[in-house]
Structures are given as C-alpha cells and as structure tokens.
Amino acid sequence: MVTRNKYLAHVGSKITTMLFVWALFNQYIPHQLRVNIRRYFQGLLNWIHPLIQIKFNEFPGERLSRNEAYLAITRYLSSSSSKQAKRLKGEIIRNSKTVLLSMDDREEVVDEFEGVKVWWSSGKTSSRTHPFNPSPSIEERRFFNLTFHRRHRDLITGRYLNHVIQQGKAMKSKNRQRKLYTNNGGMWNHVVFGHTASFQTLAMDPEKKKEIMDDLIAFSKAEEFYTRIGRAWKRGYLLYGPPGTGKSTMISAMANLLAYDVYDLELTSVKDNTELRRLLIEISSRSIIVIEDIDCSLDVAAQRKKTMENDGEEEEKARVQEHAKEERKPSNVTLSGLLNFIDGLWSTCGGERVIVFTTNHVEKLDPALIRKGRMDKHIELSYCTYEAFKVLALNYLKLESHPLFATIDELLGEINMTPADVAEHLMPKTNSTEAEPSLESLIRALEAAKGVASLKAKEEASVVDDN
C-alpha cells in the first residue's frame, strides 16, 4: 500500500523533474525555436480540443444580487429547456406573473443560431459558508456554461450573445406583472394593471383596428430607426369620439399589446409645470402616458380666450362659456408647458414611450397641441357599426350569426348608438343563457331611439315651416 508520505515524495520528484526540464528548455533552446515549439503545441492542443467555453455565474463575485445576464439566459433558454431537458425546475421570479422553467443542474440543451450549433449546460458549485458563521451551511452557486466551436468565436461572442440577452430581456418585460400608475400629490402611486381588454375584443372596423395594431408594433420595433433619424423614440395618439365609444378600452388594449406600464396622468392635480416636469422624468421606458379628457384638463379656456379677443368669433365665445361651466377645475399646467415636455424632454432622455390623449371634443383642442409630429395619429372612435356589433356579439354572446342580425344591421345604419350602450344590451340576462332576449332587447332600444329621432325631425321640420 502506498503511504501518504511515499505518495508526496513521488509527486515532489515529478515536479522537480518537470522544473528541471523546463529550465533546460529555457536555457539551451534558442528563443525562436522555443516560440515555434510553443505555437506548435498550442495548435496541437486546439486541434485536439477545438471547443471554447464561457461561464455565466448566477452570483458573480461576492455580489448578493443575481447576475442580469444569468437571468436573461435562464429566460432565453426556458422554452428550449422545457422541450429538451429531462429534469427541470420552476420558480416565480419577483414581478413575474408566470412560472419560469429552467433546466436542472447537469442538464444540457442545444441551441442553433444562424446555422451554428451551441451547447448550454447548467451546473453548480458548493462551498461551506464561513466556519465562524453561527450556522455554517453549504452555499450553492449555479452557473451556465456555453460551449461552441472555436471557429465561431466572433459570431457567438458578438451577435449570438447579444441576441440571447435581448430576447431574455424582452421575455422579462412580456411576463412581468405590469403596473398602472396614477399621480397624487406630486408622486406616482401604482397598482397592478389588470385590465384584460385586447384588440380582439375591441369593437371597431377591422381594417382600422389592424392599421392601429400594425402602427403600434412597428413603433415598438423601431428603436434603430428613431436613433438613426435623431428623434425621440415616442409616438403620440389622439383618441377622440363621444363617451362610451371605447377610448379608454383602446388604451388598455394598447398596453396589453405592447406589454407596457400605464401612467394615467391627472393634469388637474398637477400643481405647476415644475411638478409636471418631475413627474414626466420619473416615467420609465416602455410605458404609455395617458391624459384623459385633455380638453377639460388643460387651461384651454385661457388659450381660447386670447384667440377670441383677437377675432371675436361668436362660436368661440359660446365654447368658452361652455367650458367655464365644466365642473372640473382646469389645471395650472399650461399648454406650452405640456408641449415643451412632449417635444423636448424625451428627446434627451431616450426610451420607448407612447403618449395618448383622449377627448370627447376634438374641435375644442388647440391645433398646436394636436398637430402631426406631436400627436402622430388621430383615431376617431365612433358609434357602433354593424362590424363592431359583430365583435361585441362574439364577445358577449359567442354568436357569429343569427337571423336577428339582419334587423340590427339595418337599424345600426340609421341610428347612432355607442358600443357601450350596445354592450349593455348584450350583457347576459338573468335566468337565461340564450342570446335571443339580448338581441331583442337591443332591437327594442334601437327602434325606440329611431322613434325619438323621427319625432325630433318632424318637430324641426314644423319649426322651419312656421318660420
């Protein structure tokens, strides 16, 4: 049996021999030859072992927070892990609404990028915590190893790793619990954003809907374009139309489509421009800033009064008086203050932002506020059309067609009814799971509205005759 001392003596003599050979090698072999021999051995080693490995630690160094890259890789690999790995583990990461699946230790998955194969494996290192720690325990630190052929070094360390991190981050924002912020006393407070409205359930002309969705998606992918042309990465939408036509619903659908947070900015509770500036600076990237009822929130009356004094239009006077009657107190924030922020501020602080204004009275708004470039897209939400009704019927009653649809089509062509009112009639009736009572209730309401409209028309005609 080899004793410990004999073994150590054996290892010691081996090391001495190696040092001796190394010294001879350095002393007697000329420099150039030495370089060549080394190069030859390196080449031989590369030939025998052509793979390169990169290690990504979960907690690099002594840091207590998880490495961003490690998390992004976990997310990126979650779909291939769930398909390829035999042993998986699941966890819910903070602010995430779904379980994140990843491969368990000592598993391996294969990934392919631009036709090049790479291998990802997972592992862990264990070490004892400090012996003086009152409760010493084993500390485990996980890592991923990325292995690839050395001829793809540039591709993998460059484009591939960028792709992995970007995809991982995009998945993070998609699965993240999103927030709805509201301003109060100069600060943002938030709750979880739980509105489930989507473009599928939004009742409006399908072509118009598709155009808006395409526009939003194109915007969200256009970082490179905005950087190249030197413009702030933001897009403004003005939604206008009568109450109950789906403006607020569309904002939720936008937020759900893009997976953005929503900042509902109540201008009437913003003290002044300085406070507005602070609030706007705090808004994070990938968010929708909403200013509802912009005509009531801003001190448009003051702006309008100036115009009126200049040209003395009667119509303008009436509008200002109507505004003065509005219950809501206009804010101290000025139109120019708001415009400055929209234009100037964000061009300097970057980020991906959509700003949405809504109004019931588009004609009341100052043209400077809504000109193209500030509000890039003006979207009218209007009374319920037959196409929009069909979407509502599918959502509320799971109906694609019904003999009563023809009557509704005809009536909606003649009568203005908001999607909110139509939806109200389609709500399930008590003690009935059938669609017919809902459709009949809608028809009765439309016919009643038609009766009122024709009576009004007759009255107006007789007034004209009397005159």
Ligand SMILES: Nc1ncnc2c1ncn2[C@@H]1O[C@H](COP(=O)(O)OP(=O)(O)OP(=O)(O)O)[C@@H](O)[C@H]1O
């Ligand atoms: N186009 C629509 N598609 C689907 N549902 C709609 C639509 N319009 C209205 N609704 C329904 O009516 C309700 C009220 O709509 P919403 O709050 O979006 O209207 P609005 O245009 O924002 O009105 P307001 O001008 O008063 O703010 C919503 O909860 C939704 O259920």
Ligand SMILES: [Mg+2]
């Ligand atoms: Mg609304």
